[in-house]
Amino acid sequence: MIVCIAVVGHQNNPLYLQSFTEADDALKLHHIVHCSLDVIDERVNNPKKTGSTLNETYLGLLYPTENYKVYGYLTNTKVKFILVTTHLDVRDADVRNFFRRFHSAYVDAVSNPFHVPGKKITSQTFAERVSTIVKSFGLSSAV
Amino acid sequence: MGKREVVESCMDNLMIEMVSAYCNQFYATKPELAARRIEAIGYHVGHQLSERYTMEHPRFSDHLEAIKFICKDFWSELFKKQIDNLKTNHRGTFVLQDNRFRWLTRMSISPTNTDLSQDSSITTIENKALQATSMYLYFPCGIIRGALSNLGIACAVSADMSNHPACSFVVRVKA
Numbered sequence: 504m505i506v507c508i509a510v511v512g513h514q515n516n517p518l519y520l521q522s523f524t525e526a527d528d529a530l531k532l533h534h535i536v537h538c539s540l541d542v543i544d545e546r547v548n549n550p551k552k553t554g555s556t557l558n559e560t561y562l563g564l565l566y567p568t569e570n571y572k573v574y575g576y577l578t579n580t581k582v583k584f585i586l587v588t589t590h591l592d593v594r595d596a597d598v599r600n601f602f603r604r605f606h607s608a609y610v611d612a613v614s615n616p617f618h619v620p621g622k623k624i625t626s627q628t629f630a631e632r633v634s635t636i637v638k639s640f641g642l643s644s645a646v
Numbered sequence: 647m648g649k650r651e652v653v654e655s656c657m658d659n660l661m662i663e664m665v666s667a668y669c670n671q672f673y674a675t676k677p678e679l680a681a682r683r684i685e686a687i688g689y690h691v692g693h694q695l696s697e698r699y700t701m702e703h704p705r706f707s708d709h710l711e712a713i714k715f716i717c718k719d720f721w722s723e724l725f726k727k728q729i730d731n732l733k734t735n736h737r738g739t740f741v742l743q744d745n746r747f748r749w750l751t752r753m754s755i756s757p758t759n760t761d762l763s764q765d766s767s768i769t770t771i772e773n774k775a776l777q778a779t780s781m782y783l784y785f786p787c788g789i790i791r792g793a794l795s796n797l798g799i800a801c802a803v804s805a806d807m808s809n810h811p812a813c814s815f816v817v818r819v820k821a
Contacts (some may be wrong), residue, residue, distance in 0.1 A: 559704055559705070560704065560705060561781075577705065577796060578700065578701075579696075579700035579703055580696065580700060580796045581797075581798055606701055607701065610698045610701055613694060614698060616690075620690075620693055620796075646655055
């Protein structure tokens with residue numbers, strides 16, 4: 504169950520934050536996303552010497568909190584995607600798949616000529632695509 | 647095959663019209679401002695294109711890898727060919743040479759044969775022709791600069807087309 508998805512720019516400025524629960528805990532989610540930025544920086548600057556994860560975009564599980572799991576993804580243009588989910592069994596392959604589709608939606612949103620790089624993403628189409636991707640998260644595993 | 651010709655000629659015409667609009671209409675008396683505007687458009691385009699074309703790529707470990715990406719994948723997405731020659735002085739300057747730069751192949755820079763009697767007028771005509779064609783190089787310079795800055799490399803890009811149709815782009819990375 505996805506709680507929220509966030510996009511953070513290369514100067515750690517928030518570009519997009521969307522929560523998918525009914526509770527009004529936007530502040531707590533902002534805080535979780537903010538903390539995970541430190542974890543990402545640490546992961547990128549001190550790479551594990553057992554090298555296969557050195558230059559991958561998908562960073563994997565960043566850290567578990569008491570109720571949530573936080574996953575990270577860092578693009579080549581230093582834009583970070585942060586995914587917060589609850590503790591139900593979330594498979595790695597599902598998260599990778601999710602990030603791939605989310606990256607594709609992000610690239611389309613940024614290619615909009617009216618979008619100013621560095622400002623928040625205000626596209627309605629992007630929001631709809633993201634909610635479609637979120638809805639279909641984990642459903643393929645049911646088959 | 648026909649589809650690609652239509653697309654390419656649309657792109658060529660758009661480039662020609664853009665340069666002509668900025669040089670002759672908007673900033674007719676200030677060619678430096680026109681050049682800067684065109685380069686800024688290229689910067690925005692390069693920024694967005696690099697976002698799209700690095701999607702499938704693992705992260706780059708250093709500047710050289712990013713420049714190699716520009717020379718190979720990025721250039722072949724834009725112009726269906728790679729950069730022919732890459733030189734570097736290993737201190738932040740890279741020269742990317744394209745032996746047949748696609749957007750300039752249809753351009754002739756030979757001066758007109760009106761005034762062959764005076765030598766000085768030939769060189770001024772040649773200079774004017776060279777200056778006119780250099781306006782068309784600001785857009786690709788901007789594209790390269792935008793793509794590199796989105797990858798985290800601040801730089802300055804200039805172009806040189808002394809041997810037409812070969813064109814070289816000089817990238818100076820700001821330390």
